[in-house]
Amino acid sequence: MTKKISYKLHAALAAALTLMLLVTGVSRAGDGHDHDRARQALEAGEILPLRGILEGIEHDHPGRIMEVELEHKNEGWRYEVKLLREDGTLVKLKIDARDGKVLGIKEKNGKNIPPGGNR
Numbered sequence: 001m002t003k004k005i006s007y008k009l010h011a012a013l014a015a016a017l018t019l020m021l022l023v024t025g026v027s028r029a030g031d032g033h034d035h036d037r038a039r040q041a042l043e044a045g046e047i048l049p050l051r052g053i054l055e056g057i058e059h060d061h062p063g064r065i066m067e068v069e070l071e072h073k074n075e076g077w078r079y080e081v082k083l084l085r086e087d088g089t090l091v092k093l094k095i096d097a098r099d100g101k102v103l104g105i106k107e108k109n110g111k112n113i114p115p116g117g118n119r
Helices: 002-027 032-043 050-058
Strands: 064-073 076-084 090-096 102-107
Touching (some): 050 064, 050 076
Antiparallel strands (some): 076 090
């Protein structure tokens, strides 16, 4: 039962975050182009949907999702997911948006954690 509730919560959260990204991306001047590029990348299969990313990290990196960003840089599309662990530690995950691989983990205290490694 808990797993089912957790899945529904994450699905609702993913939908809300996606909507938030769409609304904030359109509302800021100059960001409309980035939003369109992100949508086109998703439709072209260049990036995974946010829901898939969140489901992929849930097991290895449990916590409350606080913020999600999708950025395009020279090395490609990256999701940055900030989450709050149960122990109160704020963690930022850098994720390859193309395949969902965790590229880097950084704790609020500045400590870098190897991808795939837990604290």
